[in-house]
Amino acid sequence: MNIRSVLLGASALAVLSVGSAKADESLFLYNWSNYFPPELMEKFEADTGIKVTLDVYDSNETMLAKLQAGASGYDIVVASDYMVDTMIKDGLATEFDAKSLANFKNVAKPHDTLKYDPERKYSVTYLWGTTGFTYDGAATDAKLEQSWKEFFEPREEFRGKIGALNDEVEMYNAASYYIGIPKCTEDPAEAQKVLDVLLKQKPFVAVYSSEGTIDRMSAREVQMHMQWNGAAHRTKASIPEAVYVYPKEGLTYWSDHFVVPKGAPDFENAKTFINWMMQPENAAAASNYAGYMNGIKGAGEFMDESLKTDPAVNMPDEYASLLVAGQNCSAKARDLRNRVWTKLKN
Template identity: 55%
Template sequence: MKRIAGPALIAAMAVAAPLAAQAKELVLYNWTDYIPPDLLKRFTAETGIAVTLDQYDSNETLLAKLKAGGTGYDVIVPSDYMIKIMIDEKLLQEIDTPSMPNFKYVEGPLKTPYYDPGRKYSSPYMYGTTSFAYDTAAAPKLEDSWKEFFEPREELRGKIGAMNDMVEMINNASRYVGVPLCSENPAEMKKVQELLLKQKPFVALYNSDGIIERMTAKEVVLHMQWNGGAHRVKADLPTVTYVYPKEGMSLWADNLAIPVGAKNVEEAKIFINWMLEPKNIAEASNFTGYMSPITASSEFLEPTMKTDPAVVPPEGADKLFVMAAPCSAKAKELMDKVWTNVKK
């Protein structure tokens, strides 16, 4: 039976309609466990913009989603090399970050990075390094070398966690065997593949999610991970140490950007500018364990962020850091083949 709306119901609907039209929202597509939920709640309280959070585990997952037509996102968080790829493939909108009021707080090389020199398409979020951490209570002191991860000791068989990240795994394996990053030489990439296949029986799993929980629960003894994750593990497992391999390691920078097809562009820009506020980005740093290029945020950082070697590298360690550039199509094809053979 068709219901007839009474006067009171009609009046209520008339009030609700303009309120619904005024509702503001944005959809954030971010790395797993990479922004504090309370920070998003405070953003909503201060701006009236509701945030829906969706999560991914790698830059390649993000890229594939966008290329497959995933246009339901307003803010995304690509890493350095992926920003360059997305700019070249016309997947990002120009947002002119330097024109945002809070961009004045950004300092250092990430103000004008190689992948987006004018910051037309992106805004800085967090930066850090990738290496491995291990529980010193469960393993003898290990060398500061990728050898401990890629050619582990027998007692660590089945107790090693690896990232499900083609770029990090292959780049760091390349460093260890002396192969140039982004090699286009099949013979060189065969050496990398052989190393990863030799390592495979020692690996308990390939997973970039849940690393903190696995380490804290002592499900594995050693895990490839980002430095901020190692910092967070240490809060519950003080015997964990983060390694600076002598062969070199990845330096990366994650960024906020707006993809082509975003529906809530103005709300996204408000969010990006809001995250550049020192107090706000510091709250994110305290949660993630990573630093930002906003020096003024230091007064809001927790004391442990300023003393943990995983967060503040030892003197001279910066010489080990290398920020990866995008690989050529030929190099990428070889990397894909290697990773497919390792994971099958």
């Protein structure tokens, strides 16, 4: 998706209200792959003189493991809501008091607070969305049910043509919703039922991958894919018949946040970046690229009309009751979930 010409505008003066930047200063960003517009990165560099280096990961757990192993050098990481909680509790997040930043006034409710960081001392919302699945409407004569059944117990025509996320949290949660089991269960018998669902689906799965879901669908390598809603929106650019499903059993509502990790080498530059990203035109540019909504007031006027008209992004009110918030499970529940995932992948 093309970034609007707004990327070429905006004064560089306002963005330097937090810290000062020299031409040789740098910022190391650790983010999901294909989740930040290159043009926006170039604009930040032009506005501030801070050179950005991007490193990517495919899951919150990959990012966490790297930080826990002692990885240093990152100034900002992008963490989902429950992972913010883990980072704070494990001492992996640095307090920077987001409310003290000049542009925090642009943050819309309810994004001015977070369950796991109510005072916004450690985080600022980047983008938010949902996790469902998308199917190619041109690949089937049937109109599929709004249910996880179509994904976990698919029709024979989808055998070997389904893409699943390589994400133990997303897959485990979705299977839990489908069979009505708490996603943070500590009961081994319930966890076994989740495993049974995943194993039954496995012969239909062509690939477990959280990267390339858009390209895979667009090339019609698969005809159904578990996707985040922004990826579903971008898939429609090449497959207009693509349908994003809001399963009646429930789907995860998530939000991703900028967090400054412990030991960030360029703390002031990190704050400059976060403050800069709270400008409406910059938040809108990220939404236009990634296909997800942001939490910044005034961003709407800079956003593509296609985002506003796509039900995958602008969710119909009738589906609001289906949203299930992210949850940071207990250590026992996480261990069960990991055992299920390990058995599935072996």
